[in-house]
Amino acid sequence: MNRSIKEKIDLTVNWLREKVEESNTKGLVVGISGGIDSALVSYLIKKAFPDNSIGVILPCKSNPKDREDALKVAKGCGIKHIEIELSEVHDRLYSDVLNAMKDKDMINESNNLRLSDANLRARLRMSTIYCVANSLNYLVVGTDNAAEVYTGYFTKYGDGGVDILPIANLRKREVYEWARYLGVPQSVIDRPPSAGLWEGQTDEKEMGTTYDMVDDLLEGKDIPQRDKEIIERLHKRSEHKRRMPEAPSVF
Ligand SMILES: Nc1ncnc2c1ncn2[C@@H]1O[C@H](COP(=O)(O)OP(=O)(O)OC[C@H]2O[C@@H]([n+]3cccc(C(=O)O)c3)[C@H](O)[C@@H]2O)[C@@H](O)[C@H]1O
Ligand SMILES: Nc1ncnc2c1ncn2[C@@H]1O[C@H](COP(=O)(O)OP(=O)(O)OP(=O)(O)O)[C@@H](O)[C@H]1O
Numbered sequence: 001m002n003r004s005i006k007e008k009i010d011l012t013v014n015w016l017r018e019k020v021e022e023s024n025t026k027g028l029v030v031g032i033s034g035g036i037d038s039a040l041v042s043y044l045i046k047k048a049f050p051d052n053s054i055g056v057i058l059p060c061k062s063n064p065k066d067r068e069d070a071l072k073v074a075k076g077c078g079i080k081h082i083e084i085e086l087s088e089v090h091d092r093l094y095s096d097v098l099n100a101m102k103d104k105d106m107i108n109e110s111n112n113l114r115l116s117d118a119n120l121r122a123r124l125r126m127s128t129i130y131c132v133a134n135s136l137n138y139l140v141v142g143t144d145n146a147a148e149v150y151t152g153y154f155t156k157y158g159d160g161g162v163d164i165l166p167i168a169n170l171r172k173r174e175v176y177e178w179a180r181y182l183g184v185p186q187s188v189i190d191r192p193p194s195a196g197l198w199e200g201q202t203d204e205k206e207m208g209t210t211y212d213m214v215d216d217l218l219e220g221k222d223i224p225q226r227d228k229e230i231i232e233r234l235h236k237r238s239e240h241k242r243r244m245p246e247a248p249s250v251f
């Protein structure tokens with residue numbers, strides 16, 4: 001079926017209302033990063049629930065530009081927003097974990113400390129957003145798109161820890177189309193996608209391929225063998241993130 005962007009957006013907004021009704025909750029909350037995925041989701045949930053939607057801005061040793069863009073998004077769609085600074089909490093928790101491990105000689109050069117530091121940021125955000133959701137009886141809205149779901153490019157139980165995923169069937173290029181249609185600020189559209197988990201990180205640099213390639217693969221188009229191998233490796237390696245945790249069957 002060839003629906004217009006407007007029709008697809010209207011269907012998504014209705015779907016969001018249905019999910020809230022079915023779950024006997026009262027509204028929706030999302031983390032606003034200053035990136036395009038959470039910008040689009042903010043515009044969608046504000047449309048679905050003009051009075052019962054909240055954006056949460058959660059700087060954690062972040063580039064100040066992230067916060068500026070997140071504020072532009074909140075202002076652009078008019079969503080109610082709150083801000084909680086997580087840098088100090090992260091410092092304290094991460095150094096306590098490292099010190100406890102050091103005491104037991106668990107730290108050596110094989111540890112991936114950049115990753116554990118980065119993923120803790122995503123998981124502190126998740127805990128904070130659930131704290132807001134529980135308090136208000138709201139659902140937590142995720143921002144993963146189809147390319148991120150397929151490649152597993154998210155932190156398990158971090159930004160992946162959510163209740164509903166309204167844009168998980170959109171390719172990244174559709175995220176841009178919808179965002180432009182809804183009037184997401186240009187500076188948000190123009191910035192390269194980044195998890196913002198360390199200085200200079202961009203999604204495409206880390207993945208080793210481009211969103212165009214992932215989108216093309218998802219659309220069944222031919223892409224270079226090298227990119228295909230990278231994407232399929234990422235997909236296979238992240239299978240566990242798209243499933244319930246495994247349990248032994250011993251009965
Ligand atoms: N086969 C398996 N079965 C069950 N569990 C398995 C497993 N293999 C690993 N695991 C578990 O999963 C963990 C690894 O997964 P995880 O902790 O997620 O870590 P991982 O996938 O290594 O890292 C998260 C990736 O997502 C990126 N990210 C994060 C947040 C936001 C965004 C963004 O787009 O903005 C991107 C981040 O830059 C990084 O590349 C392991 O430590 C282990 O606990
Ligand atoms: N500083 C932050 N404040 C609040 N939420 C955040 C912050 N950083 C990340 N998040 C949450 O984690 C999600 C995952 O980040 P991700 O980078 O994939 O999306 P994005 O920043 O919205 O878009 P892009 O992929 O283009 O950077 C964000 O959409 C947002 O919901």
Ligand SMILES: [Mg+2]
Binds near residue numbers: 034035193194196
């Ligand atoms: Mg981002």
